[in-house]
Amino acid sequence: MAGTYTKKEFGAGPEEQTLLKDSNGTRIVPSKGSEPVRLSPGWEGTGRPDDELNFKGVTMDQADLELNPPRDRLNLVFFILILHGIGALMPWNMFITAKDYFVSYKLSKEYTGVDTNYAMNFLAYLSFASQVPNLLFNWLNIFLQFGYVYKIYFSSKIFLYVVIINSYLIIYVLAANGIYQNSVFGMAAKLPIRYTGAVVLGSNICGTFTAIINFLAQIIAPNARTAAIYYFITALFILLACFDTYFALPINRFYRYHELLHQKETNKRQLENNSRGKHKPAYWKVFKACFPQCFNIFFIFFVTLALFPSVQSDIQSSDKNFVISSEYYSSVMCFLTFNITAMLGSLIASLVQWPSRKYLVIPVILRVIYIPLFLICNYQPMGTERILPVLIKNDWVFWVIAITMGLSSGYLSSLSMMYCPRMVDSQYASTAGMFGAASLMTGIFTGILFSMVMPSIVANITF
DSSP states (O other): OOSOEEEEOOOOOTTGGGSSBOTTSOEEEEOTTSOOOOOOOOGGGGOOOHHHHTTTTOOHHHHHHHHSOOOOGGGHHHHHHHHHHHHHHHHHHHHHHTHHIIIIIITSHHHHSSOOSTTTTHHHHHHHHHHHHHHHHHHHHHHHOOOSOOHHHHHHHHHHHHHHTTSSOHHHHHHHHHHHHHHHHHHHHTSOHHHHHHHHHHHHHHHHHHHHHHHHHHHHSSSHHHHHHHHHHHHHHHHHHHHHHHHHGGGSHHHHHHHHHHHHHHHHHHHHHHHHOOOOOOHHHHHHHHHHHHHHHHHHHHHHHHHTTTTGGGBOOSOTTOSSOTTTHHIIIIIIHHHHHHHHHHHHHTTOOOSOTTTTHHHHHHGGGHHHHHHTSSBOOTTOOOOSOOOOOOHHHHHHHHHHHHHHHHHHHHHHHHHGGGGSOGGGHHHHHHHHHHHHHHHHHHHHHHHTTHHHHHHHOOO
16 A cells, blocks of 8 residues: 555444454554545535435436537537527628618618608618617626526517518617627537637628628629618528527537536536625726726727728729729728628737737727728718818728728727736636627727718818
């Protein structure tokens, strides 16, 4: 036996005779400094709750999952969450990319019979209405922890999206979409961290996918209405696929296994909280610690949404002989350019993290220069007589500015979102992440509000 032992006499009780003894009836005990003999505890000695020790409420399926932890075969769950990342932003991207359908057809005077300012400010109004529920639920969820039971909202989103092709229910679709987006991240949170990354990757892919579909629909279809029909039908198939996989995902053994682990961990924390009083995170302390990155996140999205899509989509070509014709100018120079470059920026951030957390604020603040740069391009908002002179008349120069704006948006936003949870102790990382997400929505919301004053700026300011 390992270790050095000494002999010690003791009484000969019935249980003691079975302990470590030699032939002379003396007990063998470890000397000081040596490792004692340890026996593996039985099932009852594991410290588990009595209900679990007695298998109360444990099904054969749950027992099998714990005894044989499954793997994500063929990365099926990973790809399903990428699909949901695409689906979560599909309505938003479809509506903003199909601007011509709503402005030139659905909201036009020829169709409605009246002049309204909805057509002139369509993207600003759409963006405002869509982000109110997202902003509200993101901030409330930090403190109230709603949970993730939102199946009814997802079902209503699919239904309303079908109706929207021939009606004005956009706000309801996007309100339901905000809740659905939260539920998707809630599902991914039960899985390893790379599955949350799959949702983010899908969100980045979505913008590029919708921009390409819109571009192809414009080429194939003869008019805006027909193009929109093809366009929305394509999106509908994506959302129906999300609908099927959303309700089928809990059938997957890999997902059920991690859902079981998540539920057990939740129950354990509840028991601990009940035994020593409910513990709440120090919200103000966490917010102060991660505030530098929260500001970075806010300001990045403020500048981006002040320009995209409202301003960028209204910049027109200054050169009739430019390689991209005026018919496809907005689709390529705005939606396709921004979405592809933002996606590339996000991918670069996963490979290169520079500058550091301390100095990230410098390039973030410098991005404010994009606002005057876009305004001195050939920005021609609908129904507005421009007074501000057009100083950038070269389409290639504007394209370079648009590319760098998209790249910097994707890169810096991903970097600041990764830095935010690292500003606090690991036990508060999830709370810091929620503050980061809420700051993101606040930046989007305020950027959209600011974009509404852009037509007034070019109409009333001159040199």
